[in-house]
Amino acid sequence: MISKRFLVKRLLLLVPVLFGVATFVFAILHLSPGDPARVIAGQRASEEFVQQIRTELGLNDPIWVQYGRFLVEAVQLDFGQSYQIQQGQPVTEVLRFKLPVTLEMAIYGQLFGILLGIPAGLLGAIKQDAISDHLTRIGALTGISVPIYWSGPLVILLFAQVLGWFPASGRIASEFSIRPITGVITFDTLIQGNFAAFQSAATHLLLPSLVIGIYSMALISRMMRSSMLEVIRQDYMRTARAKGQGSKITVLKHGFRNALIPVITVVGIQFGTLLGGAVLTETVFGIPGIGVMLVEAIQVGDYPIVQGTVLTFAFLFTMVNLVVDITYSYLDPRIQQ
Known part of the structure; x- marks a missing residue:
């Protein structure tokens, strides 16, 4: 059970963080030529x-x-009006249409990283120094080392050009006309009951989400492996096995929850990294998200767009950190103390 005092304390800590980011953004933009x-x-x-x-x-x-x-x-969430990108349009309106595009891709990329990284890390820890462990470590090292601007075109070349399994760019096929409700195109297609459009949107998002999630998957698997190896060597794990409990039950019941605590940290930090990596991913896959818009706003000097975008990213990142802190306290109630 999460105490209200702990939650209120974490919420109050967000205020100086957002204040500092706002001050920094204001200073940088007013000092720039x-x-x-x-x-x-x-x-x-x-x-x-x-x-x-x-x-x-x-x-x-x-x-x-x-x-x-x-x-x-x-x-008051009033960031002024756009100078150049959409001249005269309120920045909040511009962000309202652009932000869901990037969030959708980042969330799916994070899901790829979690669903692939945690099992890979567990497998590497349980089967330490086995062939599967070496393969997962090589895969993780490759995922960390390969930049998006190189892996993106390679993925497009293989799956879109050579195999023809997935589309190379865009969010949905041109024959579909979807009315924006939430801005998250996979949700909007389901809400409107257009399952053919949902399939098209899902296939369009698969490659960019996979590319942006590879780096997250690599870090999560490495952290999960090292954390699980440390937990496995603890005395209470040896005691559980000495009492005759099976190794799989011991790992999943006693070790997995404790090993997740540092992994949650990586997941939270990686969400901010995925938002930043969306700039390259959106450029490679031709997705009109907030990352591409931010780069264009910087180039043309659209300061309200830059300020609104950076503050929105900062707010999202602080909220993710709040969720991470709450998850910490759930996994280990001693943290609340």
């Missing part, structure tokens, strides 16, 4: 028009006034 007013007005606009835009945006105010206004608006 470039004039947002000039970006909006265009390079050929007159200086009077540029000054008018600066006044309307409040860019002529003292920096501390701009900072305070930025914090107040950020708390």
Whole structure:
């Protein structure tokens, strides 16, 4: 049972983290070269028009006034309007349509990493130094070493071009027209009862999710193996086996839960890494997600899009860490103390 005091304490700790991220983003963007007013007005606009835009945006105010206004608006989830990407459109609306695209791919990639990594790590620990252990370690090392911008095209070449099993890019076949409800296309197709569209969306997402999940799978399997090996050598595990309990029951009943604690840490950290890796994955597979939009916003100087995206990523990452802390306390109630 998770205590309310523990949960409230973790929630309060999120406040300084988000405050620090917001301050850092504001400082970086205001110290970087470039004039947002000039970006909006265009390079050929007159200086009077540029000054008018600066006044309307409040860019002529003292920096501390701009900072305070930025914090107040950020708390209200008001990140302003896009300068270039979707000019005049509120940033929250832009993120509302783009964020589910990236989240869907990251969540499925994390599921691939968990479903493949934990069994591989368990197998390697139980069958230490066996052929299966060596194979899983080689696979994990390969997954950590191969970058997405290299593995992505190779996967496309093999499964899309040579074998023709899966599509090479996009989110769904062009013949399907799906009305966005949640923004998560696999959910939207199921909600609307279009199972043919769901199959198309699932096949389109399989390759990018697999590519983005390979790195996560490699780290999870390595951590699971080392953690399980440490747990297996504990005295209480030897006692359970000495009492005549089977080795499989001993590992799954007594060791697995304790071995999961450091693995949960890796899973939480990897979610943030998957969001960052989505930039490359979306580029390789032609998926119009928030990662590609962020790179484009940085290139054209669309500061509200950059601020809103970074703060959204920070919020998601802190929430994932909160879930990790709650999972910790469930697996080991002593942590709450």
